[in-house]
Amino acid sequence: MDAVVFDVFGTVVDWRTGVAREFERAGTRAGVQADWLGLATAWRSRYAPTLLRVVSGEVPWRSLDELHRMMLDDVLTEHGLTGFTDTDRAELVSAWHRLSPWPDSRDGLSRLRETHITATLSNGSIALLIHLARVGGLPFDAILSAELIHSYKPDPKVYLMAGDLLEVPAPRLLMTACHLEDLRAAADVGLRTAYIPRPLEWGPGHPAAPAPDWVDLIATDIPDLARRLAP
Amino acid sequence: MDAVVFDVFGTVVDWRTGVAREFERAGTRAGVQADWLGLATAWRSRYAPTLLRVVSGEVPWRSLDELHRMMLDDVLTEHGLTGFTDTDRAELVSAWHRLSPWPDSRDGLSRLRETHITATLSNGSIALLIHLARVGGLPFDAILSAELIHSYKPDPKVYLMAGDLLEVPAPRLLMTACHLEDLRAAADVGLRTAYIPRPLEWGPGHPAAPAPDWVDLIATDIPDLARRLAP
Structure with a gap:
C-alpha cells in the first residue's frame, strides 16, 4: 500500500459527543432544554440523504457548512426549537470544525x-x-x-x-x-x-x-x- | 493575518543544489562530464516561459513532472548530452521531489x-x-x-x-x-x-x-x- x-x-x-456538547452549550445560552444527543443524531441523520441529492445533481453543490446550516434549521424547526438565534446556529455549524x-x-x-x-x-x-x-x-x-x-x-x-x-x-x-x-x-x-x-x-x-x-x-x-x- | x-x-x-547534485550523479552513471550547476540553471530557466504558455492557453495543461521532462529533453539536446537514458531522465525529473x-x-x-x-x-x-x-x-x-x-x-x-x-x-x-x-x-x-x-x-x-x-x-x-x- x-x-x-x-x-x-x-x-x-x-462528532456525536462533540456536537451534543455544543448543542447543550448553545441550549443553555438560549434557555432551552432538550435531548442534545438525540438532536445531534437527528442532525446527522439528514447528512447522507442531503449529500446524495447533491451527488445526483438534484440540488446544486454547496459547501458542507452551508448544508449543515440548512439541515440544522430543518431539525430545529422540526423539534420546535425556535429559540436559537442566528449566532447560535452559526456557532453550532462551526462545532463541526472543533470536534475532538x-x-x-x-x-x-x-x-x-x-x-x-x-x-x-x-x-x-x-x-x-x-x-x-x-x-x-x-x-x-x-x-x-x-x-x-x-x-x-x-x-x-x-x-x-x-x-x-x-x-x-x-x-x-x-x-x-x-x-x-x-x-x-x-x-x-x-x-x-x-x-x-x-x-x-x-x-x-x-x-x-x-x-x-x-x-x-x-x-x-x-x-x-x-x-x-x-x- | x-x-x-x-x-x-x-x-x-x-532546488539549485539539489538538482545539480542529481545531475552530477546521473552524469557519472552515464559517463558524461558537464557544468552541472549550469545545467540545473538552464533547466530552470525554461520553467517560467513554459508555465506562462500553459497559463495563456497556448499549450494544454500538463503536470509539472511532464513539463519538467519536456524541458529536460530540450536542455540535454541543446547541450549535446545525448548519453542520458530514459531512466536517467525519469530519475532527474523525480529529483524535484527530493529537494532539501x-x-x-x-x-x-x-x-x-x-x-x-x-x-x-x-x-x-x-x-x-x-x-x-x-x-x-x-x-x-x-x-x-x-x-x-x-x-x-x-x-x-x-x-x-x-x-x-x-x-x-x-x-x-x-x-x-x-x-x-x-x-x-x-x-x-x-x-x-x-x-x-x-x-x-x-x-x-x-x-x-x-x-x-x-x-x-x-x-x-x-x-x-x-x-x-x-x-
Whole structure:
C-alpha cells in the first residue's frame, strides 16, 4: 500500500459527543432544554440523504457548512426549537470544525505516517479539515476533500480524485472508514478498503455493523491499522 | 493575518543544489562530464516561459513532472548530452521531489504554524509537494497546488483558489516567496505579500533583487517571518 486516506467524521473524530456538547452549550445560552444527543443524531441523520441529492445533481453543490446550516434549521424547526438565534446556529455549524479525535487517532496517524502517505478524504471542506487537524494534532500529509471537485462521497469521482492527486493507482490506495457505504463506493472503483468499526459511532445501544467479506482489512483502531500495514 | 501560503521551489527548498547534485550523479552513471550547476540553471530557466504558455492557453495543461521532462529533453539536446537514458531522465525529473529545504525552513514553519495556518501554494503537484514535505519534515497544515485548478502561478486564479479553499479573505492571506513576479501576481488580486530574498536562489554572483515598495513585509528567512507575524 502506498497511501492511506481517511474518512474523518466518525472514523477519526467523534462528532456525536462533540456536537451534543455544543448543542447543550448553545441550549443553555438560549434557555432551552432538550435531548442534545438525540438532536445531534437527528442532525446527522439528514447528512447522507442531503449529500446524495447533491451527488445526483438534484440540488446544486454547496459547501458542507452551508448544508449543515440548512439541515440544522430543518431539525430545529422540526423539534420546535425556535429559540436559537442566528449566532447560535452559526456557532453550532462551526462545532463541526472543533470536534475532538477518538483517543487513538493522533498516535495511530503518527505511526502510520512513518511508513505510508496519509491524507483525509472527507466531505468536510478543506478549511474545516485543517481546523480539525490543528485542534486534534492530527498529522496528515495532505488534506483532501470532496470539495476539491465540488461533490461529495460516495460519488466515485471523489475516490478517483484521491488516487489522481496522490499519484497512486487505485489498488495501492487504502480507503479507511467506519461506514460501509463509504468503503463500498471506494471498492467499486478499485481502491482497497479498511474497516474500523468504531463502537460509539452509531450511538448508545447501536453496535457497529459486522465486517462484510469484501472488506480488505479490519482494524480495531488506527494504531491497529498502522501495525497491520507496517512493512 | 489568518493564513500564510508559501512558494516552495527556491523559497522553502533549495532546488539549485539539489538538482545539480542529481545531475552530477546521473552524469557519472552515464559517463558524461558537464557544468552541472549550469545545467540545473538552464533547466530552470525554461520553467517560467513554459508555465506562462500553459497559463495563456497556448499549450494544454500538463503536470509539472511532464513539463519538467519536456524541458529536460530540450536542455540535454541543446547541450549535446545525448548519453542520458530514459531512466536517467525519469530519475532527474523525480529529483524535484527530493529537494532539501533551506536550513531554516523546518524550524521556521514549525514556529509559524503555532500562530497561523500554513500551506504550500506551489506549481509543484500535490504528490511532489507531499514528497518534499516528508523529505524535509516540513509541517504545513495543507498542501495546495496550482494543479488543483489545472493552471500555474502567476495565474491570478491560483491565488484566489487558496483564499477560497482556506476560507480566508485575500487581505488576510499572506503569500510568501523569494520571486517578485509571484508576489506581484498575488498582490494584484488583493493578497498580502512577504518577500524572503533568498541570497542563493539566483546562483553564484547573482544577488536577490532589492525589495520593491509594494511588498507588505520583508523577512530574512522563515523564522524571521514567524517572529514578525507573532501576535
